[in-house]
Amino acid sequence: MSAAEEVVGEGHQAVEAVPKRAMTLGMGTSLVVLAALLIAPVFVKNFIIFQMTMLLIYGLAVLALNILTGGSGQFSLGQSAFYAVGAYTSAVLMEYFNVNYALTIPISATVCFGFGYLFGKPALRLSGVYLALATFALATAMPQLLKLNFLEHWTGGVQGLVVTKPDAPFGLPMSQDMWLYYFTLAVTLAIYIFSVNLLRSRSGRAFMAIRDNEIAASSMGVNVSLYKTLAFGVSAGITGVAGSLGAIAVQFVAPDSYTITLAISLFLGMVVGGVGWLPGSFVGAAFIIFVPNMAESISKGLSGAVFGVLLFLVIYLVPHGARQIAILGQQFVGKLRKN
Amino acid sequence: MTAVRFQVAALWTALALCTAISNPALAQKKYDSGASDTEIRIGNIMPYSGPASAYAAIGKAEEAYFNKVNAEGGVNGRKIRFISYDDAYSPPKSVEQARKLVESDGVLLIFGSLGTSTNGAIRKYMNEKKVPQLFVASGASKWNDPKQYPWTMGWQPSYASEARIYAKYIMKEKPGGKVGVLYQNDDFGKDYLKGLKDGLGAKASMIVLQEAYDTSEPAIDEHVVKLKASGADVFISITTPKFAAQAIKKAAEINWHPVHIVSNVSASVGGVIEPAGLEISQGVLSASYLKDGSDPQWNADDGMKRFYNFLAQYDPKANKLDAGVVFGYAAAQTMVKVLQMCGDDLTRENVMKQAASLKDFETDTLLPGIKINTAPDHFAPIEQLQMMRFKGRKWELFGDIISSEIGH
Numbered sequence: 017m018s019a020a021e022e023v024v025g026e027g028h029q030a031v032e033a034v035p036k037r038a039m040t041l042g043m044g045t046s047l048v049v050l051a052a053l054l055i056a057p058v059f060v061k062n063f064i065i066f067q068m069t070m071l072l073i074y075g076l077a078v079l080a081l082n083i084l085t086g087g088s089g090q091f092s093l094g095q096s097a098f099y100a101v102g103a104y105t106s107a108v109l110m111e112y113f114n115v116n117y118a119l120t121i122p123i124s125a126t127v128c129f130g131f132g133y134l135f136g137k138p139a140l141r142l143s144g145v146y147l148a149l150a151t152f153a154l155a156t157a158m159p160q161l162l163k164l165n166f167l168e169h170w171t172g173g174v175q176g177l178v179v180t181k182p183d184a185p186f187g188l189p190m191s192q193d194m195w196l197y198y199f200t201l202a203v204t205l206a207i208y209i210f211s212v213n214l215l216r217s218r219s220g221r222a223f224m225a226i227r228d229n230e231i232a233a234s235s236m237g238v239n240v241s242l243y244k245t246l247a248f249g250v251s252a253g254i255t256g257v258a259g260s261l262g263a264i265a266v267q268f269v270a271p272d273s274y275t276i277t278l279a280i281s282l283f284l285g286m287v288v289g290g291v292g293w294l295p296g297s298f299v300g301a302a303f304i305i306f307v308p309n310m311a312e313s314i315s316k317g318l319s320g321a322v323f324g325v326l327l328f329l330v331i332y333l334v335p336h337g338a339r340q341i342a343i344l345g346q347q348f349v350g351k352l353r354k355n
Numbered sequence: 356m357t358a359v360r361f362q363v364a365a366l367w368t369a370l371a372l373c374t375a376i377s378n379p380a381l382a383q384k385k386y387d388s389g390a391s392d393t394e395i396r397i398g399n400i401m402p403y404s405g406p407a408s409a410y411a412a413i414g415k416a417e418e419a420y421f422n423k424v425n426a427e428g429g430v431n432g433r434k435i436r437f438i439s440y441d442d443a444y445s446p447p448k449s450v451e452q453a454r455k456l457v458e459s460d461g462v463l464l465i466f467g468s469l470g471t472s473t474n475g476a477i478r479k480y481m482n483e484k485k486v487p488q489l490f491v492a493s494g495a496s497k498w499n500d501p502k503q504y505p506w507t508m509g510w511q512p513s514y515a516s517e518a519r520i521y522a523k524y525i526m527k528e529k530p531g532g533k534v535g536v537l538y539q540n541d542d543f544g545k546d547y548l549k550g551l552k553d554g555l556g557a558k559a560s561m562i563v564l565q566e567a568y569d570t571s572e573p574a575i576d577e578h579v580v581k582l583k584a585s586g587a588d589v590f591i592s593i594t595t596p597k598f599a600a601q602a603i604k605k606a607a608e609i610n611w612h613p614v615h616i617v618s619n620v621s622a623s624v625g626g627v628i629e630p631a632g633l634e635i636s637q638g639v640l641s642a643s644y645l646k647d648g649s650d651p652q653w654n655a656d657d658g659m660k661r662f663y664n665f666l667a668q669y670d671p672k673a674n675k676l677d678a679g680v681v682f683g684y685a686a687a688q689t690m691v692k693v694l695q696m697c698g699d700d701l702t703r704e705n706v707m708k709q710a711a712s713l714k715d716f717e718t719d720t721l722l723p724g725i726k727i728n729t730a731p732d733h734f735a736p737i738e739q740l741q742m743m744r745f746k747g748r749k750w751e752l753f754g755d756i757i758s759s760e761i762g763h
Contacts, residue, residue, distance in 0.1 A: 063458035070451065160571065163541065174542040175497075176446065176472050178479050266447045268476035273446045277405070305451075312403075312441050319441055320404050 041295050041342070049295075053201060062193045066265065067305065069197045072204045073261045074301035078285040079211060079294060080254035086292030087215055088247035089227025091144065094135075094151030095282045097158040098128050098252040100274035102259025104162065107177045107269045108170050117182045117264055121203065124260040125253045132252020136245035155279040159271035176270025179263050200261050207254055211294060214250065223247055288330055290339025299338035303330075389463030390701035395694060396436045397421070398456030400468040400477075405443035410469050412673065413492060414439050416683030417467055419670035420691075426669075430694045433701075438462060444469075446476035453477040457486050464489055464706055467510070467686050471495045471542065474507075482506045487706050489693070490686050490736070494620075496546055499735040501711070506703075508710055508734040510686055512644055514543060514618075515550030516738050516759035518593070520642055521616050522554025523757055524742055525561070525589055529614060533563045535587030537578055537602060539594055540567040547593045547618065554759075563587050568598065579605040589614045596621045600631040607635035616640045619740070623678075624649075628745060641750070642740040642757075645682060646720050648675040650749060658719030685718040689727060689736065692716055724756040 184195035289296030401414035490510035498509030538544035599621030
């Protein structure tokens with residue numbers, strides 16, 4: 017894997033396992049993006065705000081997968097299952113127990129962390145395509161599990177559950193959509209900063225050591241099984257938060273919402289955004305939200321085929337996804353500065 | 356200064372005159388977002404891709420029908436713009452598309468969106484926004500709830516309505532019968548079972564055994580054997596196509612010949628009866644509300660002639676054997692009828708008001724005698740079906756049109 021070569025090639029930088037820039041945006045760019053995200057809702061319609069909220073939510077879910085795959089090198093096609101658990105946790109708590117929506121998010125995160133950690137245990141014995149298949153099974157099973165009879169009292173079965181959308185607190189003069197957007201933005205920001213720091217911490221270095229060479233990692237004293245399951249847990253926890261936010265934004269949960277298609281979309285988002293590059297998660301999310309709409313406007317009957325062609329172009333032209341474009345842009349700016 | 360004052364005064368007078376003249380006209384024409392003198396924008400959400408994409412035929416037929424209406428001059432001179440989006444049968448996508456239709460495209464209403472959970476996902480939003488969600492293409496009975504959801508209305512007979520019709524039939528034809536029910540363990544099956552029990556009312560004890568099966572079961576033989584052992588002589592099979600065929604086969608195998616009723620969803624000749632075997636399927640009962648595009652008995656029927664002409668002219672690629680095409684045509688016809696009734700008052704409120712006051716409306720592709728009726732407290736447009744019996748190679752309708760209302 018190329019990442020291994022990079023580490024060898026940049027041996028003198030051994031203190032910082034991953035150069036900061038390889039994983040995040042520069043300080044200036046980050047601030048510009050953040051400012052844009054903060055100001056944009058003031059100027060656009062509620063519908064666009066809703067789409068931006070969904071972008072952040074899917075971005076979080078892709079980010080979670082990015083930590084798992086880009087960080088610890090484990091594949092997962094089962095993210096939709098964690099997303100569903102998060103969504104249902106929030107929906108059930110809000111609708112049956114009248115728990116405040118904001119409180120349901122840490123609860124979802126904890127539940128999903130536990131779920132992911134436990135799933136990571138047996139998954140330890142699997143790697144590569146076999147792990148992908150095991151998680152695939154999880155994703156296909158989840159919608160059916162949600163329809164189970166003895167759970168139906170809580171999950172609403174096939175009919176799903178309707179979730180009440182929260183109003184802005186303290187009588188703030190903003191629409192529900194706008195409030196939810198800022199709320200999501202705050203959560204996303206917190207998780208993003210947490211993720212960046214996680215990957216740059218000791219645990220993050222352990223993840224990446226495992227990704228690059230498991231045997232070498234264990235011989236250096238990294239507890240491979242612990243860190244692998246931990247990566248699963250963290251990834252599931254973040255996906256769960258995304259699921260919770262998704263349930264609140266969409267105001268509805270049903271088994272049909274969390275099929276394998278969602279898991280594959282998230283996987284796609286990660287590849288398009290650039291594996292291992294965290295800001296790319298949000299570019300990937302934009303791809304999975306907007307490109308199907310674009311494809312549909314080109315041809316309704318062949319929307320799937322058009323989407324396929326667009327995806328093929330992306331992979332062919334920029335195989336490293338948005339990360340590649342960002343690096344090219346950076347080089348270009350660098351050249352301009354020199355001149 | 357005086358000149359200015361004079362000008363201002365003149366302007367005011369002119370303005371006052373204008374308002375005075377145009378007021379009566381304004382009073383007649385009222386528009387909400389999506390309607391104007393020249394256009395009515397109608398939104399729609401269909402699974403053009405994904406697991407349920409076979410139903411997309413409905414959306415295409417509806418679009419073709421609106422094209423026909425436009426070619427013939429539109430509704431009261433206004434052209435219909437039918438904006439139909441794909442949700443791939445995924446509820447979160449339905450929400451996104453519904454919001455796009457309402458907030459970005461500014462449609463007057465959303466018509467004929469397909470699916471139970473997809474429509475369930477947008478129902479609350481539509482009612483909060485007070486945008487009509489008309490003629491939902493789903494058989495769940497929950498769309499008839501005008502008190503809680505005054506902006507949502509179904510169209511086709513609900514599963515519960517159909518089941519009530521079977522109950523009526525049984526009580527009339529086999530009052531001393533013992534009923535065995537096999538039902539799918541999901542919302543479809545349960546909706547049905549409830550309708551059956553409501554329909555039987557005090558005689559619900561006629562049901563000697565109700566057996567549930569899960570779609571994950573590979574075969575349902577065991578349930579059929581149990582039902583036979585219970586001594587039932589009426590077998591109601593609330594099943595989806597694959598299982599309906601299995602049940603017909605198994606009953607013949609164990610030499611059980613009850614009065615066998617299969618649900619309308621599984622009344623397909625190609626999908627259920629032929630795979631099960633034509634011979635053993637003779638005499639199986641079901642009910643229907645649409646004319647069958649493949650049935651030659653309708654060749655001379657005026658409504659179906661219009662339907663076939665429409666297909667030839669506006670949708671030549673559509674498969675007339677596909678029940679979805681027949682369905683879409685009839686639903687679009689109902690929609691156009693409501694818009695005609697609205698006249699020049701194209702507000703969302705009036706659309707709902709008119710949709711809730713359809714009286715004995717008949718469309719070209721509904722069975723003769725089936726009439727669409729709605730009222731402000733009754734949001735279930737079609738509630739009648741006709742019993743049919745499988746004979747030879749096709750279904751034969753028999754008996755009167757039966758209404759599913761209890762006590763009629």
